[in-house]
Each structure stands twice: as structure tokens, then as C-alpha cells.
Amino acid sequence: MLLPVVPIREGVLFPSTESVLTFGRKISLNAIEAAKNTKNLVILLTQKSPQVDLPQSKDLYRIGTLATIERTLDSEGRINALVKGMGRVEISEFISTRPVLKAKAVKLVDSIKQDNEMKALTSHLQSIFRKSIHMGKPVEFINFMKLMSGVTEGELADQIASTLSIDTNKKQQILETTDVKKRIKKIIEHLTREMKVLEIEKDVVYKTQKKFDKSMREGVLRERLRTIQKELGELEDEEEVAQSYEEKLKKITLSKDIKKKISKEIKRLRSMSPNNPESGYIRSWLDTVFDIPWNTDSKVKTTLKRAEKTLNKSHHGLKEVKDRILEYLAVLQLKQKNGKDKTAHVPTILCFVGPPGVGKTSIGRSIADALGRKFTKASLGGVRDEAEIRGHRRTYVGALPGKIVNGVIQSKSMDPVFMLDEVDKIGKDFRGDPSAALLEALDPEQNKEFEDHYLDMPLDLSKVIFITTANTLDTIPHALRDRLEIIRYSGYTEDEKFNIAKKHLWNKQLEANGLEKKDTKINDSALHYIIKRYTREAGVRELERTIGKTLRKVARKIAEKELDSIEKTTLNIKQLKDHLGPEIYDVTLTESENRVGLATGLAWTSVGGDMLFIEVALTPGKGKVILTGKLGEVMKESAQAALTYVKANLNKFNIDKKVFETTDVHVHVPEGGIPKEGPSAGITIATAMISAFTNRPIKKDVAMTGEITLRGRVLPIGGLKEKSIAAHRAGSKTVIIPQKNERNLADVPDVVKKDITFIPVSSVDEVIKLALC
Incomplete structure (x- = not known):
């Protein structure tokens, strides 16, 4: 056709x-x-x-x-x-x-063979087609009724094929299949696959609908709750909240750009639905912004005399620190007096470096009191995330401002004394370098526009007095250290500890343990006894704990009514032994007699000065040098230099050169579990070696410090003040120091210079004459 x-x-x-x-x-x-x-x-x-x-x-x-x-x-x-x-x-x-x-x-013409297989295929096709319709397959009702009765197997297959959701090529393949059995099998295959898709879709729709119904229900309930709260006056709507923020904005003086940014956020808040979760983030941000004391400064005017009196009342000693604070205040007063700057400030960042317990942190509050300013503090020990300093960006869930902004908010003033404690213990990892985040805040040239990531707007920190504390400068990055004015703290002398304990710690511990001044007293001799026999530290923390331990014993006896009168509660040395147990330390660390091969050196650590004993023993061998006591590389090199000096001057010291062929030299520094490092033990090692080789004892009350060269010169060292205090604490009478360190004796406390004779030397020869018997 x-x-x-x-x-x-x-x-x-x-x-x-x-x-x-x-x-x-x-x-x-x-x-x-x-x-x-x-x-x-x-x-x-x-x-x-x-x-x-x-x-x-x-x-x-x-x-x-x-x-x-x-x-x-x-x-x-x-x-x-x-x-x-x-x-x-x-x-x-x-x-x-x-x-x-x-x-x-x-x-x-269709090819069809009527048999049981055909009947089974036709029945199965009708069954799964009916099932697919129940699962949601779209089919017109009239067509469905036609399919279910009065059609041949070929017509059934063609009509069901027309409803399949398959591409044109696959439909063409079915059209070209004249064998009805094969055609039905292809249709069954496609229809089964389609049913699996319908099943998945049905499950997804059910879950989505369930979630949507739950959200709708929660939304309706929340809206009803808000309506009820509004009726009760317990909740403000977004318009009222935005209005309150605008009123706050009018009351503070800010730059045009900052006001524009805040107004933009208020406008966003006003346009948002109460159910929008972002409205909560905006309100949190606005609350933080308005918590900042933008136009608030300290009103208290202080004088130099008042400031000096305040500092002396709260802390004993620390003359250098107090002088620096008074200098700061003097410059500030002069600038304001001359009218050059009504809001004058001195761009300086102080860094107190010294051993634990010497009052670095506590003096920060005293400085604030002396200047009439608010005080705030942030501990940076263990901080590893830069965001803790500069804040999190607002894109993060749960974002918050950093420690700098939080500190200003807590102080409720734009010119507080802000102490950043333990800057030497800041960490560093994949989240950033917190010490680098401090650079902007601590740079007087930049902190006028410090930008916290959370605020995302400049904040003037130029009026803030930043004070940092550290135990050592070694772990502070150079860029940060360059911005700091270093003020070193030394350990306290016994007299300073006595005055601190008597004027401050005793009264503090009385109050801490529920006692009054009338309840108990302590003899001066007993207080000195605690300092000498139960504590040995650069600071006064252990001293405070020991006093507290004593007073707890007294408090218990008073509570148990064992003590009825004041006379019985006056503490003396005998009662201290009952309260504190056996003495922990000897009065002196020096030897009781002169010994061969045992010299007393002085060391400086991040926690103050300390005594360092050097032992040298000669044993049969082949001239080896054995170094023990956990010595660092520099100290090992000092020992080698000292031995070379001795070998180079055998005649001077009457030492037989053959002794090195049959003898090993063992240098040991006791307390082997503690690492020791540095060159300042050079003359101490040389003295101990010469003593061992010549069999001449070393004077027991002589301590020494100094670096040695191969030619026998004595080079200067650091930490003389701390080392001198340690020698005084240990009971040394004579301290040998390098000639070039004589100028540093001005830093040594008078009480130490009164009890110790300092002898400057420039060569090892002088040391040997002074140290050996």
C-alpha cells in the first residue's frame, strides 16, 4: 500500500x-x-x-x-x-x-503462540501493571478499564508499552518486536524497573512530607507561642527590637562608616521573619557591638603620689616596675597639662619576664588601681587557634568575638589596663598562629584600627595599656618580642620574702582560713624559719601555701576548742615543726668541709637562679672524658674547653702529662634528671678539674660563674642578679664573677651585697688562687 x-x-x-x-x-x-x-x-x-x-x-x-x-x-x-x-x-x-x-x-503481523507460558506472562504483566498504578503510576481510568478486559495479548502489550516512561529508542525496539512473548518480556523488564523508581520516590515523598508536616506543626506552635508571649508582654517583635537598637545607636558617637554598617544590620533584622534563624545571629552581633564601651573612658584622675602609694601598698620591692609605671603616668600628665592632646596616651607595651610567683600577674591590677583605670585579663597559655584572639568570622555557626574584644567589653572602658598573661606559652598549629594575631593589637602604630573578625569593623585600642607576662623570652616570636618593652623580674631575697609574708601573705591566709588577727600571731623568727627550712623558690607561692597549711592546723584546733587564749595561738618554731613536719631544706646548700674535685657554680633558669655543683673524679683508664648529669651541647663543649685549657697549662699547675694516658676524667653534675645547658659553668668545671689533678681541695663557701676560653680568659655571663640571690639563699660567702660583669652588681640587692663578697676576675689563674686551698 x-x-x-x-x-x-x-x-x-x-x-x-x-x-x-x-x-x-x-x-x-x-x-x-x-x-x-x-x-x-x-x-x-x-x-x-x-x-x-x-x-x-x-x-x-x-x-x-x-x-x-x-x-x-x-x-x-x-x-x-x-x-x-x-x-x-x-x-x-x-x-x-x-x-x-x-x-x-x-x-x-504479530507472531503469537498460545501456551501456558503466554498465559503466565500475560497474567504477570496485568498484575504488575495494576500494582504500579496503585504505587502512583499515572494512567487514565478509561484506558485502564480497556486494558483489564476484552483485549488480545498483543493489544495488551502495546497499550501498556505506550504508558512506559522510557526513551524513544527503547519504545522503537518494542514497536519493532513482532513476537508477542518477547514483546511482553521487554515490557515486564521496563515496568519492573519503573516500579522500583516509584517505590523510591514514594519513600522520599513520605519522608519529605513527614518532615514538612513536623516543620509546619512546629512553625504553627512557635507562632502561637510568640503571640501568647506578646500578649503577656514577655516578647518583643522584630520591629520593637530594631527600634531599641536604633535608639542605642543614636546615643553613641561613632564614625560614619561604622554607623552605616550597624544601620544596615538593623535594617536587615527589621525585614526578617522572626522564624528566620539568621535573625538570631544578627541580634547576637548587634548585642556585642552595643556592649562595647565606645565612648566610655576612665573618669578617675590620679596623681603621682597617689599612684606611688597604691603600688607600694600592694607590692613590696619591684622598684624597676614601679618606676616605669610612674614614668608613664608622669608623661601622660605632662601631655594633658600642656594641652597637646586632651586624650593623650603613651604608646608602650610592657612585658614582665621572670620566674613564677614573683608577682607579675598580680601587679597588673595594682597598676590599674594606681592609674585609676579598669582592669581586665586574658590568659593566653595553651591558646592554639588564631580565632581565640581575633574572633571567628560570622559565617561560622556559633561565632564569637576574640579575647581582645571580650576583654574590652568586660572592662566597660576603652582605656583599661589589659593584662595578657603567659604570652610565652601560646601554641601554634594548622588553625593559625595566635602570636601573629597579637601583632596588630600590640603595635601602637596599628591598634588604633584593630579589626576583630567577628565585628568586621575597626576598634580603637590606642588608649588601652597592654601588659604581658612571661616566664622566658625564648619561646616568644621575634616579631612579637620586638613590640614589647621588657622588664625583668628577679627572685626575691630572704628579707623581701619576709616583708611580703608579714605584710601581705599572712593577712591574706588568715582571711582565707576563716581566722582573724586576734586568733593567732607568728614570731618573726618563726617566719624566717619557714622561709629557710620549708621553702626554696624564686617567688612566694610555696611560702603562701606553707603559711596556709600552718593556719589550717590552727583553725582546726580553734574549731575543736583546744585553744582558749591568744597566748596559746602565737606560733613559734617549735609549733611550726608540729604543724609542718620535718624540715625540708638545710639552712645552707654549701658543703660542710673543703673537698677535692667539688666546685660550686651558679646557674640561671626561667624560674630564677640556682646552685650548680660540679664533681670531677679521676679513675684508671686511657684518658677518656666522661660527661654525665644530662648536660646540653654547650655545657659539654665548656667541659671540653676546660680540659683543653688544663692540658695546655700542665706545667703551671704541676700536673704530670702521663696522667692523661692512664686516667679517665669523669665530670658529673648532680640532679641528673634535670637538663643543664649554657657556657657559664666553664670556670667551675676547670676549677674542679685542676683540684682533682693537683689534689688540692676547693673552699666550701666559694661559688663562681663565668665562661672559659682555651687561653684561660673569663668571659661575661647573664643573670647575675638571679645567680647572686641563689648564692645568698644557699649561704655562700664569696662569689667569683667575670670582670666585665662588675657593672651588673648595681642590680644586685643591697642585702645580698652586704652578706656576700663579690670578686671580679679576668683569668682562670685568678680563679684558682681564690678558690683552691
Whole structure:
């Protein structure tokens, strides 16, 4: 049969099915017009590619559907046609392509074999199709009723195939399958896959709907709760909150840019729904901004005399620190007096460096009292995240401002005394370098516009007096250390500890243990006894704990009514022994007699000065040098230098050179569990070696410190003040120091210089004359 051909861009019309198709191309419109001469019969062929606008015979599949055009409707140059599939046809030859595409076609007949398998396949297909409809597969009710009765196996397969959600190529494969069994099997395969998708979609829809219903319910309940709270006056709406922020903004003086940024956030808050979680973040940010004391400074005016009196009252000693604070205050007063700057400030960052317990942290509050300013403190020990200093960016959930901004907020003043404690113990890891974050805050040239990540706006820190504390400078990065004015703390002398204990610690511990001054007293001799026999430290923390331990014993006895009168509660040395137990330390650390090969040196550590004993023993061997006591590389080199000096001067000290061939030299520094490092023990090691080789004892009450060279010169050392205090504490009477350190004796406390004779030397020869018996 010769019929007009209508190309279809996409989709397949199956036999025994009806569909409304829209045609707009000229080749399709001509074919529909020509169908009037063929009893409305046409051949529908699907294009191999939908992108082809003017399909040729090679662009069409060879098997299509014989269809009849039931009705047509013109619509703006297009034709909507109701088309009914009549059967399968295969093109044998294309006759013409213009103006109408015509072709000869042969009708294809279904191949069907009626047996049990066919019945089973047909029944299964109907069953899963019915199940798919229950699962939500969209099918018109009329078509469904047709499918369920009065159709052949081939018609059933074609009608169900027309409902499948598969691509055109797979539908064409089904159309080209004339074997009904194979056609049904393909349809079952696609329909089963489609059902799995429907099952997943159904589960997703159920979960989404459940979640949506829960959210809707919570939203409704929250809205009702807000309405009830508003009626009760317990909740402000967003407009009222925004209005209150605007009132606060009017009351503070800020730069134009900062006000603009705050106004923008208030405007965002006003436009947001109360249920929007971001409104909570904006309110938190605005609360932080308005908590900053933008225009608040300290009103208290102080004088030099008042400041000096305050400092002396709270801390004993620390003359250098007090002088520096008074200098700061003097400059500030002069600048204000001369009218050069009404809000004058001195750009300086102090750093107190010294051993624990010497009052570095506590003097910060005293400085604030002396200057009449607020005091705030941030401990930086163990801080590893840069955000803890500069704050988190607002994009993070739970973002907060950093320690700098929080400190200013807590002080409620823009010019507090801000103590950054333990800057030498700041960590560093993959989250950043917190010490680098401090650079901007501690730089007087930059901190006028310090920018916290959370605030995201400049904050003037130029009026803040920053004070930092550290036990050592070694772990502070150079860039940070360069911004600090270093003030070193030394350990306290016994007299200073006595005065601190009597004036401050005793009264503090009385109050801490629920006692009054009338309840107990302590003799001066007993207080000295505690300092000498139960504590040995650079600071006074252990001393305070020991006094507290004593007073707890007294408090218990008073509570148990064992003590009735004041006389019984006056503490003396005998009672101290009962309260504190056996003495922990000897009065002196020096030896009881002069010994060969045992010299007393002085060491400096981050926790103050200390005594360092050097032992040298000669044993049979082959001239080896044995170094023990956990010595560092520099100290080992000092021992080698000392031995070389001795070997180079055998005649001077009357030492037989053969002794080095038969003797090993063992240098040991006791307390082997403690690392020791530094060059200042050089003359001590040399003295101990010469004593051992010459068998001359070393004077027991002589201590020494100094670096040695191969030519026997004595080089200067550091930490003389701390080492001198340690020698005084240990009971030394004579201390040998390098000649070039004589100028540092001005830093040594008078009480130490009164009890110790300092002898400057420039060579090892002088040391030997003074130290050996």
C-alpha cells in the first residue's frame, strides 16, 4: 500500500492506542492534507534524531505505525490531530519526498503462540501493571478499564508499552518486536524497573512530607507561642527590637562608616521573619557591638603620689616596675597639662619576664588601681587557634568575638589596663598562629584600627595599656618580642620574702582560713624559719601555701576548742615543726668541709637562679672524658674547653702529662634528671678539674660563674642578679664573677651585697688562687 508518511520528532505511537499529536512542519501538514485522499490513513515514522528539521528517508526508522486521523483542529498554523494506531508496518520503498513524503509499506503481523507460558506472562504483566498504578503510576481510568478486559495479548502489550516512561529508542525496539512473548518480556523488564523508581520516590515523598508536616506543626506552635508571649508582654517583635537598637545607636558617637554598617544590620533584622534563624545571629552581633564601651573612658584622675602609694601598698620591692609605671603616668600628665592632646596616651607595651610567683600577674591590677583605670585579663597559655584572639568570622555557626574584644567589653572602658598573661606559652598549629594575631593589637602604630573578625569593623585600642607576662623570652616570636618593652623580674631575697609574708601573705591566709588577727600571731623568727627550712623558690607561692597549711592546723584546733587564749595561738618554731613536719631544706646548700674535685657554680633558669655543683673524679683508664648529669651541647663543649685549657697549662699547675694516658676524667653534675645547658659553668668545671689533678681541695663557701676560653680568659655571663640571690639563699660567702660583669652588681640587692663578697676576675689563674686551698 502507498500512503503519505508523517515524521514524528520524538515518541512512538503504538497500535491499538490513541493520542493527540501536534504538527507544525510543512512536510507533516502536507502529509495530513494528502491523507484525505487515502481515507485518512497515514504512516507514522519516528525520527532517529529529533534535531533534524527536514528529515529525509535515511533519517527515519523503517518500521512504524499505520494510523488513522480521527479528527483535526487548526491552531495558529499548527494542526492538533487525534490519531489512532491500527497496526505495524514496514517501509519497503520511499516513492516521493516533495511536496509529500510517500512510501510503500507492508503490514506486519504479530507472531503469537498460545501456551501456558503466554498465559503466565500475560497474567504477570496485568498484575504488575495494576500494582504500579496503585504505587502512583499515572494512567487514565478509561484506558485502564480497556486494558483489564476484552483485549488480545498483543493489544495488551502495546497499550501498556505506550504508558512506559522510557526513551524513544527503547519504545522503537518494542514497536519493532513482532513476537508477542518477547514483546511482553521487554515490557515486564521496563515496568519492573519503573516500579522500583516509584517505590523510591514514594519513600522520599513520605519522608519529605513527614518532615514538612513536623516543620509546619512546629512553625504553627512557635507562632502561637510568640503571640501568647506578646500578649503577656514577655516578647518583643522584630520591629520593637530594631527600634531599641536604633535608639542605642543614636546615643553613641561613632564614625560614619561604622554607623552605616550597624544601620544596615538593623535594617536587615527589621525585614526578617522572626522564624528566620539568621535573625538570631544578627541580634547576637548587634548585642556585642552595643556592649562595647565606645565612648566610655576612665573618669578617675590620679596623681603621682597617689599612684606611688597604691603600688607600694600592694607590692613590696619591684622598684624597676614601679618606676616605669610612674614614668608613664608622669608623661601622660605632662601631655594633658600642656594641652597637646586632651586624650593623650603613651604608646608602650610592657612585658614582665621572670620566674613564677614573683608577682607579675598580680601587679597588673595594682597598676590599674594606681592609674585609676579598669582592669581586665586574658590568659593566653595553651591558646592554639588564631580565632581565640581575633574572633571567628560570622559565617561560622556559633561565632564569637576574640579575647581582645571580650576583654574590652568586660572592662566597660576603652582605656583599661589589659593584662595578657603567659604570652610565652601560646601554641601554634594548622588553625593559625595566635602570636601573629597579637601583632596588630600590640603595635601602637596599628591598634588604633584593630579589626576583630567577628565585628568586621575597626576598634580603637590606642588608649588601652597592654601588659604581658612571661616566664622566658625564648619561646616568644621575634616579631612579637620586638613590640614589647621588657622588664625583668628577679627572685626575691630572704628579707623581701619576709616583708611580703608579714605584710601581705599572712593577712591574706588568715582571711582565707576563716581566722582573724586576734586568733593567732607568728614570731618573726618563726617566719624566717619557714622561709629557710620549708621553702626554696624564686617567688612566694610555696611560702603562701606553707603559711596556709600552718593556719589550717590552727583553725582546726580553734574549731575543736583546744585553744582558749591568744597566748596559746602565737606560733613559734617549735609549733611550726608540729604543724609542718620535718624540715625540708638545710639552712645552707654549701658543703660542710673543703673537698677535692667539688666546685660550686651558679646557674640561671626561667624560674630564677640556682646552685650548680660540679664533681670531677679521676679513675684508671686511657684518658677518656666522661660527661654525665644530662648536660646540653654547650655545657659539654665548656667541659671540653676546660680540659683543653688544663692540658695546655700542665706545667703551671704541676700536673704530670702521663696522667692523661692512664686516667679517665669523669665530670658529673648532680640532679641528673634535670637538663643543664649554657657556657657559664666553664670556670667551675676547670676549677674542679685542676683540684682533682693537683689534689688540692676547693673552699666550701666559694661559688663562681663565668665562661672559659682555651687561653684561660673569663668571659661575661647573664643573670647575675638571679645567680647572686641563689648564692645568698644557699649561704655562700664569696662569689667569683667575670670582670666585665662588675657593672651588673648595681642590680644586685643591697642585702645580698652586704652578706656576700663579690670578686671580679679576668683569668682562670685568678680563679684558682681564690678558690683552691
